[in-house]
Amino acid sequence: QVQLVESGGGSVQAGGSLRLSCAASGLTFSAYTLGWFRQVPGKEREFVAAIWRGGVTHYADSVKGRFTISRDNAKNTMYLQMTSLKPEDTAVHYCAADLRPKYTNSPDEYMYWGQGTQVTVSS
Numbered sequence: 001q002v003q004l005v006e007s008g009g010g011s012v013q014a015g016g017s018l019r020l021s022c023a024a025s026g027l028t029f030s031a032y033t034l035g036w037f038r039q040v041p042g043k044e045r046e047f048v049a050a051i052w053r054g055g056v057t058h059y060a061d062s063v064k065g066r067f068t069i070s071r072d073n074a075k076n077t078m079y080l081q082m083t084s085l086k087p088e089d090t091a092v093h094y095c096a097a098d099l100r101p102k103y104t105n106s107p108d109e110y111m112y113w114g115q116g117t118q119v120t121v122s123s
Helices: none
Strands: 003-007 010-013 018-025 033-039 046-051 057-059 067-072 077-082 091-098 117-122
Touching: 003 091, 018 033, 018 091, 018 117, 033 067, 033 077, 046 067, 046 077, 057 067
Parallel strands: 010 117
Antiparallel strands: 003 018, 018 077, 033 046, 033 091, 046 057, 067 077, 091 117
16 A cells, blocks of 8 residues: 655745655655645645656746755655745645656646645745
8 A cells, every 4th residue: 555644844934944755655666756746725736846766856947946856765755855935835735656657747647645744934
């Protein structure tokens, strides 16, 4: 049974930093492409960042230069280091995994999802 568990969310002031973690079990972690998405009530789930199994990364324009996605295959864990946070980053952040997503920025391409962790940034 595949499980993805996010942690590290919280409340910070604008300009602050947070590091999210996504711990995976029940899958061959190193074989999967991994992604971070976020969602606010009433809006569609939005792509944040993705990392291929080889380590190549892809970011949404809105977070480029501020967020860094990484993975530790030995620990079956993915990370999202978020810096220079803005109020518009406030959302529930989800991690996702799929063997071969055709479009890494589309939530429809990912088979497995975590339960989400709330990030709140105050001005």
